[in-house]
Amino acid sequence: DWLFTTPLLLLDIGLLAGASQRDIGALVGIDAFMIVTGLVATLTKVVVARYAFWTISTISMVFLLYYLVAVFGEAVSDADEDTRPTFNALRNIILVTWAIYPVAWLVGTEGLALTGLYGETLLFMVLDLVAKIGFG
Numbered sequence: 001d002w003l004f005t006t007p008l009l010l011l012d013i014g015l016l017a018g019a020s021q022r023d024i025g026a027l028v029g030i031d032a033f034m035i036v037t038g039l040v041a042t043l044t045k046v047v048v049a050r051y052a053f054w055t056i057s058t059i060s061m062v063f064l065l066y067y068l069v070a071v072f073g074e075a076v077s078d079a080d081e082d083t084r085p086t087f088n089a090l091r092n093i094i095l096v097t098w099a100i101y102p103v104a105w106l107v108g109t110e111g112l113a114l115t116g117l118y119g120e121t122l123l124f125m126v127l128d129l130v131a132k133i134g135f136g
């Protein structure tokens with residue numbers, strides 16, 4: 001579902017910021033790449049490849065979050081006084097919650113297995129609720 005929901009979140013915040021279609025499209029493209037490489041990390045059985053794809057996905061996420069702050073932040077600077085605080089709140093929800101996802105994967109059963117399946121499932125469920133419903 002992340003290939004459907006996260007681009008919609010980025011589209012929403014991009015439209016709120018007044019970002020160009022090109023910038024929104026670039027961010028959605030980075031997002032899709034991040035999700036696909038994360039999926040490959042989860043499905044790959046070779047340990048080195050698993051962590052390599054996790055690293056690629058995480059680096060993509062860092063670029064995505066930077067782009068969200070820098071490019072969309074610049075776009076929203078011309079917005080009215082009501083739009084900027086709303087954008088900042090929504091951006092911060094994305095920044096904080098999305099930054100936790102790769103850590104959750106790493107400590108979960110797909111990564112280092114520092115938590116069990118139930119703990120990992122609970123963590124991702126709470127993250128999804130905050131990241132998606134909290135944003136909405």
